[in-house]
Amino acid sequence: MTDADTPTHTAAEDRPRIEPSTRVLLHDLAVRRDGDEWIVGRMATRTFVALPAAGARAVELLGRGLSVAGTARMLRTETGEEFEIADFVGDLTALGFVARIGDHPVPDAAPPPPSLPWLRPRHVRFVLHPALPVLVGALLLAAVVVLIRRPDLLPGYRDLLWSPHGSLILLSGAAAGWALVLAHELAHLVVARAVGVPGRMRLGTRLQFLVMQTDISGIELAPRRHRLTAYLAGIALNLSVASSLVLALALTDTGTTAHRLLAAALLVALMPLPFQLMVFTRTDLYFVLQDVTGCRNLYGDGLAYARYAFRRVVRSRRPGGATGAGDPSTRLPPHERRAVRLYSVVLVVGTVACLTFVAAVTLPVDITLLVGAARGLGPGHGLAGTADSAAVLVTLGGVNLLWLLTRWRDRRSGGSAG
Known part of the structure; x- marks a missing residue:
């Protein structure tokens, strides 16, 4: 958060310009082939990405010390295609994979x-x-x-x-x-x-x-x-x-x-x-x-497809309703597409069932127990009754409070709480 009159700048603006002659120093990266793609990642920051074969080859060439132009030239010789290696280096930098661009160190967040x-x-x-x-x-x-x-x-x-x-x-x-x-x-x-x-x-x-x-x-x-x-x-x-x-x-x-x-x-x-x-x-x-x-992000892709299907049903019921954005699963390989669409059904049905159970059973039971425990405190209920009530308030109330605090922390930090 900055004051309105304070000039701001992005991390991208702080990076040195990537020229054809630029060479980069990469952090220690791990690579594994996975079907037609390669998993490339940095273990220290737990950041990983799936790249096509050309992308993994570009990482290898840059890691060997080739310049941006030299890497593009080598890939053109090997594949017959043109690649924007400068943009690729920018993407690697955003992922935290680049330690130095030319003679300029790249700021690195603590893992x-x-x-x-x-x-x-x-x-x-x-x-x-x-x-x-x-x-x-x-x-x-x-x-x-x-x-x-x-x-x-x-x-x-x-x-x-x-x-x-x-x-x-x-x-x-x-x-x-x-x-x-x-x-x-x-x-x-x-x-x-x-x-x-x-x-x-x-x-x-x-x-x-x-x-x-x-x-x-x-x-x-x-x-x-x-x-x-x-x-x-x-x-x-x-x-x-x-x-x-x-x-x-x-x-x-x-x-x-x-x-x-x-x-x-x-x-x-x-x-x-x-x-x-x-x-x-x-x-x-x-x-x-x-x-x-073999899915990369079954939950995320399934959720995206479920939202698309929901919007499509809603718009189809409106007179002259537009179809909106296209099916996000079409960009996936066929085997992933089938799995994602099936999983989206499980995701929707399961989530609705869980939330229904919460509203119909869990919340009424918790509220009843907590109210009864609160009433059981104080004089006139005996030591055993007071102890039982206190135990219910500490355990059940504590768990619910901890859930709320954890949920708030994850939402505030942008976590992926379920």
Whole structure:
């Protein structure tokens, strides 16, 4: 924000002029071929872009020290086409890929700090070993066999009510749930760090959900097996914890406090898994789906197509209504176009269903509980009643307040909260 009488200038105006003889120094960039395109990115800033083969070749030539004119001349010889390399260098500079233009250093923004910076790839390289998924699968299979032989171990909602004190159930459930959420995200971070991706954990929102999320931008440059391992690491951890709890349940006597606590913990470990199916909120399975379909931005392109389809329906109902902007999915390759259009249906239906549930169930329940808890405070309600009310206000009210603050932070910073 500047005063009205203060002259302003853009970063582009501060850059030195790019002449045909100009040479640039690029930052350390990583490159991976992906079908007909190349993924080029800078791991330090977690900025990545998909380029055609000619663009990746231009990056290579500029990185080798060729001038703007020399790069254009080499590309013309190799492809028979003319390329505006000066404009291309400007685009690379805007992405933060250029360290120096000629003799002029390019200002560089400080990269976002990674979570657990002391954790080095060599510390966690073992998570990429092919034997680890086999061990997880064996543990899951053992738990399934136990449940088939002893179906009485299958937990139900009553197992969460392991204590007559509601406040104790609420507080312990919240503590266990958030501990598991942290472990889930840590699994993503550990696999990404093993690949060499910094990774950063933070709170975020997905529609009405308060979530912990891990930014592992840069994993796009890893081999597909490593990418899928990073995406599925959290789910694998939940399943491993749940499988271990099933085996522990089989070794404890039914009706004991230990058995009730294990059953409650098992439910806590399993409850986040159905949420992963909600791919319209960009869950772990969403990134698997995006990778498998070969889409660059399944959510963004799906949202753009849904908005286009909505505007088209609205305008078609108006007399003489114009069709407006064209179908944004037509610029995509055929395989991406089909995936994006199908995903847009899931995106719209899922989002409407979630928001409807919030309005019809979640908000009325939360308001009822919070109002009842507020009325249960103060003298005349006894110590136990006051404690229960305080626990409800702290946990439920705290979660809702944290959601609001996180949503406000993401909107203010231009984040991509769901």
